[in-house]
Amino acid sequence: MPRDGTRGPRKDEAGQAPRVLLVKSRGRSRTDNAERAIRQRAGEEPRSLLLEEVLGCDVLDEFEVTGMAGWRGRVYKFLPYFVAQAMEAALRSRSYDVVVTWSERHTVAVAALFACFRVRTPHLALMFWMSKPSVRIPLRIFRSGVDRIITWSSLQRFLAIENSGFSPEDIVLVHHPVDQEFYHPGSDEQTIIFSAGSTERDFQTLVEAARGLKIPVRIAASLVVTHDGLRTATKDVRGQLGDLADLEVGPLTPAELRASYAAAKVVVVPLLPSDIDAGVNVILEGMAAGRPVIASRTRGQIDVIRDGENGLLVPPGDVAALRAGIEYVLNDPAAAAVLGRRARAYVEANHRLEDFVEQIRENTETLAATKPRRILTIPGR
Template sequence: MKILTLISSGLNRPDINKLLQEEAADRMPRISLYQRELNSDMLDERFLQTIPKWRKIIYKFLPIVLQQVIEAYIICHKYDLVVTWAERLAYPFAFLLKITNRRVPHITLNSWISNPKKSKFLKLTISHIDKILLWSSVQKNFALNHLKIPESKIEFIRKFADQKFFRPIERETDLICAVGSEMRDYPTLVEALRGTDIPCHIAAGLTRGKLYNTVKALYDIKELPPNITIGPKYYYELRELYARSRFVVVPILPTDTDNGLTCILESMAMGKAVICSRTVGQVDVIQDGITGIYVPVQDPLALREAIIYLWNNPEIAKKMGLAGRRYLEEHHTFEQFIESMRTIIEKVIMEHKQRKNNL
């Protein structure tokens, strides 16, 4: 079995040799595990640097996403199945298959299909997507109940953290932290911490070369409290930040997606309690009062109360963190995700072969 995975990872990601060195040195998560275990070529931005020169000349006039999609279309005959990681890659690829009447085993990992524009494009291209894998049960329900997509095409899949890289590490917990960019409500966090003496580092910056408006709003705050610092962290620096944090705060703007889930799972893997905004979409992981605390969206007073409570009760924070680590080990490890993917991939490939034999 050989698969092709379309994914956006940015040109800052190390090449495979450097990646393996960094993983072996325990400086970054085992990103290559997916590639090795599922025998996948990764068609990311760096992959485009290896293609024939004549295609590079043509592609330079196109956005990178379209470059990836067209390249996948050209080479997908070499593979048993194509995985598209995100809607912006999935739907253009499926559309290209549709207008050329070409059948290729294709599954996609999606996070926000309730977005009106994405919903329209999904309905247009669903005929050339075999399985839509969704990180969120809310999004799965939307697909079934609103878009009326057949249940056979929809699957809820648990997101993961590399539990071997992000693991409990004994450190003095002398601060708290917040991590991430998408749909973050950092102004509310700043107001919640204003006037307290609780140190907090917000690990946020450019994401794949882009500064999200949610992060820009943080940098635009003119009078940042002295107990708050800001700046991105590399993987091993981020792990150290988690280790030093008594707990982790994930302030999220109103959304029906799973925004914040990567940070939540990494925090749980590190054995840290999580304070999170109770959005419509963030419902599948945190157990309120057991592995973390939910607070109302955009409520600095409620957030301040939760922060002060866990800061002043480190044993409760530690108990929640240990419960979170157990939950992650049971449901959200990297290996569990890969095995789920393997099962789905093998089933889709088999179904394609059966349909082909019946023609």
């Protein structure tokens, strides 16, 4: 049993737990899982391995496929990593009761292979952006290659049902998780305005809103990704946000990130207009730390903050509205404390990491008992 009390894999009537293959990216981390597990047990970084521990699953990441020996390893080195992972997942699928994918790219690639080659192993996808054309169109064609989607965006769930041929029971809505043990209220003195993130961020609006407040602004960011239709742009924001005094911009370690939340008078999440729930990680981490959070009210960021109850929402790109929200928090410490306490209570009631992991496990166990039928779908017919 994991140290947090979450149960391990549940066994079926024959005494066997479902065999699960998790297909995912390791992201920018180059640390092996053994070292990461040591750090997480010591409380030095969030418990990102908890899902793998609870499922008792095998993990197929990019390092697994590119490090393979033999002809497959040689072939995989010439392919995009998510394509190589999907091919390997299809080849290994008969050894598992469920294949779980965690990203849009992995989901589309596995769905295509499972539908085309009629792989009968159930496929569970964890996704947050089904409306993107490069995801929506392939999912409609290879719809039968995905047996269930778990998402934490109510808008994206609605759009997938409307546009990609999924029935409501095929898309499970859950609360986005945050490690409420790692991010928690601290006793540090609050001295800064803090922000962080890498997707659809509008840090320039924050900088302009904070101008003249005479309080340090710290932004944990380097590369910021923005999307406009089919175009994706990546920009290094370090040194690009103007001449604001006491502005610090750069990446932080998990421990430094936690300390920054603890030191924040207010956590600000300025967003560009989008139909995804960009900013949800930082919003929840700030709330878990018991800090007042101000975020942009975008079309997609609608599932966490209740304006005036557990945080504040302002229109995207509105410098004056963001300035007013920041000043409200800075000038009324009692109201800020109330927002912070309500935010922490909300996280504990709705967004615990253990609850998210339990929902994933329950869905893998349900799918393990099924044998899907695979067909191709021609759009418009």
